[in-house]
Amino acid sequence: MNAPKSTNVNDLFQKVVGIARLSDCWSIGAAEIDAFVEVRGDIAHRGRHAAYVVIGGLGYYHQQVTATAVETDNAVREYLIANTPGCRNPWRATRSRASR
16 A cells, blocks of 8 residues: 555455444544645655655654554454454553553
């Protein structure tokens, strides 16, 4: 997947795992992730001609992507527990850095 926007991620998880609208579990919302993917794509395809991202922006993106990954991990875990007979705990729930 070269453009992991929310619609593509939703489609992938629906087809492979069976989770409808995985992006609904993202506290920052799908639009925020889509905006990050657009910035990333601009940098990847335009290089030095892309819009400049300041260091504070990088920190923000890192924090948001990390939190979204944790929420995705936990949503998949909960889905498996609820929808797989005999599955009690496929892995431990992940805590975000903020709650540690």
